Amino acid sequence: MQSRNPTSQILTWTAVFLCFTTLTTAVDVSSIKDHAVWDQLQELAKFSDTPPPSVTRLVYKKHDILARKRIKELMKEAGLTVQEDAVGNTFGRWEGSDTKAGTVMTGSHADAIVLGGAYDGILGVWGGIAAVAGLRKAGFKPTKSIEVVQWTSEEADRFTEICFGSRIATGYMKAHELDKFRDDNGTTFQEAASAAGYKQASSQAYLDGSQLDAKTIDSYVELHIEQGPLLEADKKDVGIVTHIFGPSLSHVVFNGSGGHAGGMPMANRNDPSLAGAELALHVEKAALNTGSIHNVATTGTWNIWPNVLNAVPRGASLLFDIRDVEDKRRQKVIQALLDGAQSIAKKRKVEVKAEVVYAYPPITSGEKVLDAIKSATRELKVSTMELMSKPYHDAAFMGLVAPTAMIFVPCRGGLSHHPDEYSSPKNVGDGVRTLALTLAKLAGSSEPSQTHAEL
Numbered sequence: 165m166q167s168r169n170p171t172s173q174i175l176t177w178t179a180v181f182l183c184f185t186t187l188t189t190a191v192d193v194s195s196i197k198d199h200a201v202w203d204q205l206q207e208l209a210k211f212s213d214t215p216p217p218s219v220t221r222l223v224y225k226k227h228d229i230l231a232r233k234r235i236k237e238l239m240k241e242a243g244l245t246v247q248e249d250a251v252g253n254t255f256g257r258w259e260g261s262d263t264k265a266g267t268v269m270t271g272s273h274a275d276a277i278v279l280g281g282a283y284d285g286i287l288g289v290w291g292g293i294a295a296v297a298g299l300r301k302a303g304f305k306p307t308k309s310i311e312v313v314q315w316t317s318e319e320a321d322r323f324t325e326i327c328f329g330s331r332i333a334t335g336y337m338k339a340h341e342l343d344k345f346r347d348d349n350g351t352t353f354q355e356a357a358s359a360a361g362y363k364q365a366s367s368q369a370y371l372d373g374s375q376l377d378a379k380t381i382d383s384y385v386e387l388h389i390e391q392g393p394l395l396e397a398d399k400k401d402v403g404i405v406t407h408i409f410g411p412s413l414s415h416v417v418f419n420g421s422g423g424h425a426g427g428m429p430m431a432n433r434n435d436p437s438l439a440g441a442e443l444a445l446h447v448e449k450a451a452l453n454t455g456s457i458h459n460v461a462t463t464g465t466w467n468i469w470p471n472v473l474n475a476v477p478r479g480a481s482l483l484f485d486i487r488d489v490e491d492k493r494r495q496k497v498i499q500a501l502l503d504g505a506q507s508i509a510k511k512r513k514v515e516v517k518a519e520v521v522y523a524y525p526p527i528t529s530g531e532k533v534l535d536a537i538k539s540a541t542r543e544l545k546v547s548t549m550e551l552m553s554k555p556y557h558d559a560a561f562m563g564l565v566a567p568t569a570m571i572f573v574p575c576r577g578g579l580s581h582h583p584d585e586y587s588s589p590k591n592v593g594d595g596v597r598t599l600a601l602t603l604a605k606l607a608g609s610s611e612p613s614q615t616h617a618e619l
């Protein structure tokens with residue numbers, strides 16, 4: 165459209181200018197330097213019960229406590245106000261100008277499995293802090309408040325289940341459930357929490373108080389290494405996670421009468437170990453029969469009892485991990501597991517106890533978080549790929565209460581939960597800068613005039 169009228173021309177240019185300014189946040193995150201963020205991860209990796217390059221940081225043990233202390237210092241250095249809840253979830257808050265608006269949250273976990281690596285989890289905690297520090301340096305002032313969180317006990321290593329901190333914060337775990345979790349030495353979760361200084365972990369009132377009010381959360385975004393090979397294979401800088409598979413755990417115990425491995429005739433046996441073998445194959449078949457590569461079923465642990473060479477087993481205890489991006493399809497496989505356990509027990513004349521311990525739904529990422537990540541990556545000119553996360557993360561629980569998405573960065577060889585886990589300084593830098601801009605977009609700038617000046 166040609167405009168000859170000068171007033172209308174001015175209006176047109178004003179409109180173009182305004183349009184441009186709303187599309188461009190123009191927050192300069194170039195102060196977030198690859199090596200500086202990467203070096204800090206190496207320092208945090210020293211909080212480990214095992215020598216480098218491995219990192220072992222079991223929840224509430226010495227090095228987990230030391231790492232928490234360091235994280236709180238780093239949060240304070242970045243100008244965040246630090247708070248901890250009853251189980252040690254740690255929140256670093258940057259107050260926005262609109263105190264009534266929901267909070268934009270980011271974070272991950274600081275615990276690490278036995279002989280794990282230096283990036284899983286901790287990247288999203290330190291990365292969140294570094295992103296905030298970068299935004300501050302850029303003079304950014306958020307409208308919505310931003311919080312960086314360090315979640316307690318995401319890994320199952322010490323207490324066999326996952327994501328204690330984010331499940332408590334989202335109301336998916338209660339104090340009385342914590343009683344049943346013991347580590348190898350019989351220490352309960354609450355005893356360990358108490359010894360680490362979180363004495364209120366056994367009180368339901370305190371745990372209720374630790375529950376986040378979903379209405380106060382605007383969105384959640386988690387930065388994490390991919391823990392798989394896709395980004396590296398496709399030479400992409402950043403992964404945009406569209407779905408997180410739902411984690412589930414099922415437990416089956418078979419019991420039989422045992423007997424001498426020589427003396428007991430084959431025909432007289434009711435061997436629970438063989439019932440377990442049959443069930444494992446049955447579950448594999450059920451997963452394959454879905455016809456989807458997105459259905460994965462694993463018989464992860466299998467203990468037989470008494471586990472000696474010359475005795476027919478008397479007990480078998482199996483744990484099944486069944487994941488999918490579609491809840492209905494996964495439910496079918498879980499049902500096949502439960503039905504199979506009963507029919508195999510009947511056929512083999514063993515006793516059976518089969519239960520689904522948990523089955524959390526899969527998460528579809530929130531549109532507005534995905535949009536923010538995409539626009540951040542376009543501005544930063546990093547290459548991207550959309551993918552789904554089969555590993556679970558704290559984001560799998562935050563996604564049940566707020567719009568959520570994840571940012572993945574490549575890790576060498578797709579390797580994770582391994583001492584050789586590695587992401588390059590550039591991978592890490594790209595991830596943190598993407599996170600910073602994503603947070604800026606989600607939180608919004610409270611100073612549009614300054615945004616103009618930067619154009």
Ligand SMILES: *[C@@H]1O[C@H](CO)[C@@H](O)[C@H](O)[C@H]1NC(C)=O
Nearest residue numbers: 222225321322347348349351
């Ligand atoms: C159990 O105790 C042993 C011996 O004191 C110790 O080496 C080990 O780390 C403990 N395990 C846990 C999970 O605390």
Ligand SMILES: *[C@@H]1O[C@H](CO)[C@@H](O)[C@H](O)[C@H]1NC(C)=O
Nearest residue numbers: 418419468469478479480481
């Ligand atoms: C059943 O088997 C489990 C697992 O092997 C074992 O711990 C338990 O003691 C057994 N129960 C009976 C009644 O034999």
Ligand SMILES: [Zn+2]
Nearest residue numbers: 284285318557
């Ligand atoms: Zn992790």
